[in-house]
Amino acid sequence: AQSVTQPDIHITVSEGASLELRCNYSYGATPYLFWYVQSPGQGLQLLLKYFSGDTLVQGIKGFEAEFKRSQSSFNLRKPSVHWSDAAEYFCAVGPNTNAGKSTFGDGTTLTVKP
Amino acid sequence: NAGVTQTPKFQVLKTGQSMTLQCAQDMNHEYMSWYRQDPGMGLRLIHYSVGAGITDQGEVPNGYNVSRSTTEDFPLRLLSAAPSQTSVYFCASNRDSAHEQFFGPGTRLTVL
Numbered sequence: 001a002q003s004v005t006q007p008d009i010h011i012t013v014s015e016g017a018s019l020e021l022r023c024n025y026s027y028g029a030t031p032y033l034f035w036y037v038q039s040p041g042q043g044l045q046l047l048l049k050y051f052s053g054d055t056l057v058q059g060i061k062g063f064e065a066e067f068k069r070s071q072s073s074f075n076l077r078k079p080s081v082h083w084s085d086a087a088e089y090f091c092a093v094g095p096n097t098n099a100g101k102s103t104f105g106d107g108t109t110l111t112v113k114p
Numbered sequence: 115n116a117g118v119t120q121t122p123k124f125q126v127l128k129t130g131q132s133m134t135l136q137c138a139q140d141m142n143h144e145y146m147s148w149y150r151q152d153p154g155m156g157l158r159l160i161h162y163s164v165g166a167g168i169t170d171q172g173e174v175p176n177g178y179n180v181s182r183s184t185t186e187d188f189p190l191r192l193l194s195a196a197p198s199q200t201s202v203y204f205c206a207s208n209r210d211s212a213h214e215q216f217f218g219p220g221t222r223l224t225v226l
Contacts, residue, residue, distance in 0.1 A: 009154070034214055043118075043204055043217035044157075051212065090156065094211050101172065102147070102215065106156035 002027045002093050006105035013081050014113045021076040021108050023065075023091030032094040033074040034102075035065055039087045047089075050074060061085070086112045115140050120205050120218035127195040127225045135190040135221050137205030145208045146188040147172070147215065148180065150201040157204065163188055195225045 003026040013019050025031060032051050036044040048059025055067040065076045074091060088109050094102040121136045139146065147162040149172075159172025161180040169180050177199060179191040188207075192199060202222050206215040 032212060036217075041220075043219050044206075044215075045217070046214040049214055101159060101162060102211070103159075104149075104157040106154060 002031065002101075002103045004091050004093050004103050004105040006089075006091055006108050008108045009106070010109045010111070012111040012113060015083050016080050019076075019078045019081045019085070019110070021089050021091075021110070023074045023076065023105060024072050025074060025091070025093045026072065027093055030069070033065075033067060034092040034094065035059065035063070035074075035076050036090045036092060036104075037061075037087050038090065038107075044090060047076070081110075081112055083112045083114065086110055117141065118205055118207055118216050118218035120203075120221050122221060123219065125221060125223050127192075127223065129196060129225060131195050133192050133195065135192075135203055135205075135223070137188045137190065137218060138186050139188075139205075139207040139216070140186065141207060141209075141216065142185060143207035143209050143216070144185065145210055145215075146182065147206045148178070148188070148190045149204045149206065150174065150199075151204060151220075152201050160190065160203075192223075197225045199223065200225045 005024045034049045035047040038044045047063050050057050050067045088107045090107045091105040118139045144165045148160040149157040158174045163169045163182040202220050204220050205218040208215040
């Protein structure tokens, strides 16, 4: 069965500092991997996704993530955080079949200090 | 395109009442899913569908029913509401498992 672990429940960074949010997955083959962001009171919005090819993927709002097969990780990074990045971030794994189910991590809440 | 729409946005029920949460998408997506979101528990899959007439259970299906008679609509029915079903419910759709999900704005449900 597939699973996703986001080890950090809550992270606080200063505005302008770099950010890394961790995501570890469990899946028998190469999965489809996603990062979503949720602002308060909103639905989820896709930041970026990995299917195959280049292991460093670029997303919206200056985010990037790196797929590391050997570590079963897909960590999200941003070189300089803005106050508007404060939100909850979810990592998700989807099957590379047509089974239809995706699995989400429990989320990491990001607080940005001025 | 409206994307994924959900109604109502807020709902308060009494224990034992039934209701249907509506979800519709206008992107001609085959896949649709219902999740519930509770503090500290991420999103948990309730039911999903890979096409009209095809549904399957997720990890927390008890107390909920779904049907998929059209590509556009995927309603979620609460048969007899319980306080444990107090949550925020999200509907999502995607073209297939190789593509990202598009989420609706959510329905905040309180069961008293």
